[in-house]
Amino acid sequence: MTIVIEAFEQAARITADALAAAKPMVRGGVRLLEIAERLERLICERGARPAFPVNICVGSIAAHYSPLPDDPRTLPDRGLVKIDVGAHVDGYPADAAITVDISGDYGWLIDEAETYLEALIANLRPGVAIKRLIKQTYEEAKPLRSRLIVNLCGHQLQRFKLHSGKSIPVVPPRFHREVIREGEVFAVEVFTTTTRGAGEAVAEALVTIYSHTGRIPGGQLGEISRQLLARFNMLPFSPRWLDPSEVGLLSQLHKKRVLTAYPVLREGRNEPVAQAEHTVVIERGGARVLTRF
Ligand SMILES: [Co+2]
Incomplete structure (x- = not known):
């Protein structure tokens, strides 16, 4: 404690x-x-x-x-x-x-x-x-x-x-x-x-922050999913912290529910x-x- x-x-x-x-x-x-x-x-x-x-x-x-x-x-x-x-x-x-x-x-x-x-x-x-x-x-x-x-x-x-x-x-x-x-x-x-x-x-539509959901899919995305989990655990991370090749996979990983996306939040008016x-x-x-x- x-x-x-x-x-x-x-x-x-x-x-x-x-x-x-x-x-x-x-x-x-x-x-x-x-x-x-x-x-x-x-x-x-x-x-x-x-x-x-x-x-x-x-x-x-x-x-x-x-x-x-x-x-x-x-x-x-x-x-x-x-x-x-x-x-x-x-x-x-x-x-x-x-x-x-x-x-x-x-x-x-x-x-x-x-x-x-x-x-x-x-x-x-x-x-x-x-x-x-x-x-x-x-x-x-x-x-x-x-x-x-x-x-x-x-x-x-x-x-x-x-x-x-x-x-x-x-x-x-x-x-x-x-x-x-x-x-x-x-x-x-x-x-x-x-x-x-x-x-x-x-x-807003724009997303600048992601975090891992803990999900490891099958196939080619499985390996990258495992790597991201090892690096950041479930804490939020920035595309700035990734290789360009990984950044290109972010929306795909989000669609496969490997990643949570945090959209930018703006005041309603x-x-x-x-x-x-x-x-x-x-x-x-x-x-x-x-x-x-
Ligand atoms: Co805060």
Whole structure:
């Protein structure tokens, strides 16, 4: 148990350090690819591995955009940039994000996401039903000037599993039976948009991130499926981390249900999005934030 928590703590420390390093890199004109590669290199130099490709989501893109191989995109001179980073140590992942307001127009969206995240974390404790946790937080800290994105949820973190186990929604769910337990580790995250926004993230056609489902098909794809599973286990990966010959097989592997594809998620009415996220461990007295920096 101690060793498990130490691995989570180490992964979280490296994740927080990567976010601290990311902040000064966010300026208009900088290539997204350069930021992603530098942060992923930092994680490896610290003796960890990326738990997923660095996500850099600009403006109304909420989640799941990671630069593609040779991606020419650069940061704009205005608006919000979400940097979502994760490291893993021996399979134990951390996951945290910051939002940078390049032009100073949307600081209030970031403030309200952070305030709601802190309220959620303050209410997290062993034995609390998730439904009750969210209801209480919503009553106490519902954002006034912004709208929560309702279909992006926090998630439990387990060895080689980024999105399995219990989920932590941000608005009171109609059905949710699960209870928070001591020793569990969560990525708690909150996304806000303006009151003009839909408050919902919708999938685009573009996919920049994949993960393995564990399926090994017969025939020629079997060997590549096995190799990808050996390299990344079930954690998300980027086409940037593959050989060009492997990249050409991604859509085929997805069709054969070897891979899960994570489409880029955009705010439903194209309004700007802010994100706040931390990795926490549930202890007897409450949640301890592991990714504070
Ligand atoms: Co994240």
